[in-house]
Amino acid sequence: MSQAIQPTPKIELSQAFPKSKSESRWRIFFRQFARNKLALVGAFIIGMLLLTAIFAPIIATHDPIYGQDYSSVLAKPGNGHILGTDDLGRDSFSRLVYGARLSIQAALISVFIATVIGVPVGLMTGYFRGFWDEWIVMRIVDAIEAFPSLILALAMSAALGGGFYNAMIAIGFGFLPAFVRITRAQVMSIADLEYVQAAKATGASHWRIMFLHVLPNSLPPILVQISLAMASAIIAEAGLSYLGLGAKPEDPSWGSMLNIAQGYLNTEPMLAYWPGIAIFLVVLGFNLLGDGIREVLDPKLKR
Secondary structure, three states: OOOOOOOOOOOOHHHHOOOOHHHHHHHHHHHHHHOOHHHHHHHHHHHHHHHHHHOHHHHOOOOOOOOOOHHHOOOOOEOOEOOOEOOOOOEHHHHHHHHHHHHHHHHHHHHHHHHHHHHHHHHHHHHHOOHHHHHHHHHHHHHHHOOOHHHHHHHHHHHHOOOHHHHHHHHHHHHHHHHHHHHHHHHHHHOOOHHHHHHHHOOOOHHHHHHHHHHHHHHHHHHHHHHHHHHHHHHHHHHHHHOOOOOOOOOOOHHHHHHHHHHHOOOOOHHHHHHHHHHHHHHHHHHHHHHHHHHHHOHHHOO
């Protein structure tokens, strides 16, 4: 007895044209990231920081540098000054808002310097290895790591002549060892895997293998390090500005605000509270965000 002909099943467009792997990976990433409440808190804090930096001219109520009112020196909150004024009658709220811009610049510039130098160096040393990796590059990295990062940043910033951008170069240089080591370790663990060996067997060039096969699969810990390094960069910039080697004293930097506030801790302690709280919240936000990214991208931490 002949079998009945089965009707051809209908094929939905979504099945006929499946979404790309990259898109599905992003969807999976955001779905898993959204389950981490602390990571969402960190993302919210960083989002508020970015919005504050972008719309600082709209949010601020006074000029942060030239808006001096000598009749309202060290004024209490109120009378047009939400957080009071500093020793020159400048509005503390406006300086706090514009300080977000310097903090974002500090994080982006210093981490960018460390990333564009440290990641390629770690990629090449981990892939090619050999004498120049073990006895030249890594010994230089060890020598840099022998100095505490803040002390190294202080020395380099002083040698470069101070100033905000020189301080960012010094901070970025201090972050180099971490990026070199993390990238190198990831590349060394990936370079011997089967798909890399298969790419070599097909005759693919070293550069193609490094940038199309090895580096993309080494990104998760690098992304986490970028997030954590941004938090450290904000702390370092505030420290250098506090010591007079970062932003200029008149610039609305949170570190400069702390430097001014130290002379009035007994009489006006609120001057130190606001920039201190801002630094604490931003660093907390970057750390929570970095931990959330690490939990999503690291298979060992997935529940």
